Amino acid sequence: MRLEGAGFAADNLVLPFQIEALGLRGRAVRLGAEVDAILNRHDYPAPVARMLGEALALTALLAAALKYDGIFTLQIQSDGPISLLVADVTSDGHMRGYAQFDQGRFEAAVKQGAVERSVPRLLGAGHLAFTVDQGSVMERYQGIVELTGATLADCVHTYFRDSEQIETCLKTACDRIDLPSGGPDAPQGWRAGGLMLQRIPDEGGIAQTDMPTEEEAEDGWRRAVILTGSAADAEVLDPTLPAENLLYRLYHEDGVRVFERRELIDRCRCSRERVDSVLRGQPRAELDDMKEPDGRVVVTCQFCNRSYGYDDSDLDALQSAED
Ligand SMILES: [Zn+2]
Structure with missing residues (x-):
């Protein structure tokens, strides 16, 4: 186990864990420089950036629970100031995301009251959907839930309870905080993180002797939910607190075991070739x-804001390549 200390802890990762005595599985996500880069590429008002940061942390938490080879996408479409929120992560840990919002409606919502993390005020009514794209030969799994919670984590919690019948406990946070530097003018950076705990029926095969009774299991689950909820946002985001130490701090009484961490990387999948193929299918008059x-x-990528420019000779070349 790492010791706490000055400077930065290992970051931009998802760390699977188990609370052995209670038979619970969980994951922790810590995002630092990678989420800072994603959010800084856009000129979002802070509450919109925070919502996207939490969506990115949730996406990493949810994706890590699945075995897949491809792209996991979380997408929210709604009728509020933010009308679209998309975050995705590949099985290689490449992440990206963006938000579409209306500045006027956002300002009107701010005048009406606190908007921070508020699904009703920032997103309004709509749906949250999960998709796994494993290429054309594999099936696309899709889960969908109405936006009924106060926060994004609440909405995902509702999905697992109602659609999957899996008891789930979620905690996410995102904020722009002072980074450790030792100096008085500490630089600021966006950070996001989260914890997800699930009570998944035992598949058998291990630990048959020490199985908790149903009552013990119920008590243990309740305790773990309370402990997860007790994690402060500042702890979930703390760049000097290694994820392992956070987990130990929360769950050490029941014994927490961590597994191999997986890296999360800020990387968009857009490319000139992809834009070429989109433009090639358009009539020249429309171009x-x-x-x-x-x-x-x-053409500007909505995810990463990278621009791809085409002059007349580029467009001619595209057209001739089609023939
Ligand atoms: Zn891009």
């Missing part, structure tokens, strides 16, 4: 209508 004042067609 000409898309031209900027400088005569170029510019």
Whole structure:
């Protein structure tokens, strides 16, 4: 186990764990520089950035619970100031995300009251969907739930309770905090993190002798839920507190075992080749209508804000490549 100390702990990772005595499985997510890069690429108001940061942490928590080879996507479509929130993570740990929001409606919501983390005020009514894309040959799993909770974590909790009948405990946080530097002018950075605990029926095969009774299991679950809820946002986000230490701090009485951590990386999947293939399918007249004042067609990736520019000769080359 790592010791707490000055400076940064291992970061941008998902850490699976088990609370052995209670037969509970969980995951912890810590995001630092990678989520900071994703959120800083956009000029979102802080509450919108925070909502996306929490969505990214949730996506990493949920994806880590699945065995898949491809892309796990969390997508929210709603009728509030934020109309679309998308976060995805590949089985290699490559993450990205973006939010679509209306500045005027956002400002109106702020005037009405506190919007921080509020699903009703920032997102309104809508749906949250999960998708796993493993390529054309594999099935796409989709879960969908109405946005009924106060926070994103509440909505996901409702999904597991109602649709999967899996008791789930979730905690997420995202904030822009002072980073440790030792100096008075500490730099600030976005951080996000979360904890997810699930009570998954025992598959058998191990620990048959020390099985807790139903009552003990029920008590243990309640205790673990309370302990998870007791984690302060500041602890979940603390860049100097290793994830292992946070887990030990919370669950040490029941014995917590951690497994191999997996890295999370800020990496978009857009490329010039992908934009080429989209533009190639468009009639030339429509591409000409898309031209900027400088005569170029510019396609900007919504996820990472990277721009791909096409002048007339580029467009001609695309058209001729089609023939
Ligand atoms: Zn991109």
